[in-house]
Amino acid sequence: MSLPDFLIDKYKDWKKNFFLKNKELYIELEANxxxxxxxIISCCDSRVDPNKIFNGKPGDYFVHRNVANLVPIYNLNKTENxxxxxxxxxxxxxxxxxxIIILGHSSCGGIEYAYQRFSKENLENKQTSLDTWTEPIKTAFNNIDTNLSDKNAIKSLEKMSVVNSLTNLKSYPKINELIIKNKLTLHGLFFDISKGDLSKFNEISNKFDIISY
Ligand SMILES: [Zn+2]
Structure with a gap:
């Protein structure tokens, strides 16, 4: 099976125009x-690229991507996640x-999927992997203002789920201890795709504030 041409072309372009011009950096990163x-914990969504948003060079960010940028509560039984x-x-x-940054984003397919599923009165018994994975969004879903339209409720859920993941992150071993010792800071961020705006969760006001540029 051959690799599609567009991937080969993109690779050749990267090797010639980026790698060879930054070879010393790669050698240094390999050596040290x-x-x-x-x-950065972000969504798999192709429109949300942490290295682009934070202008990263190789070696700058340790990125974990999953559907809907979720951190489920720590799994004490070590059977999943x-x-x-x-x-x-x-x-x-x-x-x-x-x-550690949790990076949420607008028009998130994973969040909308979970919202539509939780909004149904009778959830189907047979769960897909996506159903199981997005289950932790339920905590944030239960706190949504019920007066909102579906569209606005989904928008609200995209942000509330980031806050819920921040809370869940604190259930992992050593996280709280490191925060108390000022050795670790957690950040909840939200990326608006069409505006290119980044907002930061403010724990005091409980809102996301746009970062000016
Ligand atoms: Zn997403």
């Missing part, structure tokens, strides 16, 4: 290992990362 400045748990453990224990 990565020391990323932040961990190993992907996100191992990323967080590695970031905190091995890389000693001092900033």
């Amino acid at each position: 290992g990565q020391k990323p400045k932040a961990m 190993h992907e996100i748990t191992s990323s967080i453990e590695y970031a905190v224990n091995s890389l000693k990362i001092q900033n």
Whole structure:
């Protein structure tokens, strides 16, 4: 099976025009290992690229992507969610990362999927993997203002789910301890795709404030 031409062309372009011009950086990163400045937990969505938004060079960010940028509550029985748990453990224990960002975004397919599913009165018994994965969104869904239209409720859920993931992140081993020792800071961010705006969750006002540019 051959690799599609567009991928081969993009690779050749990157190798010639980026890699070869930044070869020393890659050699240095290989020799000395990565020391990323932040961990970013973002959605798989192709429109939301943490390295573009934060203008990252190779080695700058430790990125974990999943559907709807979720952090489920810590799994004490260690039977599921190993992907996100191992990323967080590695970031905190091995890389000693001092900033963890949860990056939500507008028109998130995963959030809309969960909203539509929870809005149905009778949920189907047979769960898909996506149903199981998006189940943690239910906590935020239950707190939505019921007077909102579906469209605005989904918009609200996109942000409330980021806040819920921040809360869940604190249930992971060592996270609270590191926050108290000022060795780790958690940030909830929201990216508006069409405006290119980034907002930051403010724990005091309980709102997202746009970061001016
Ligand atoms: Zn998404």
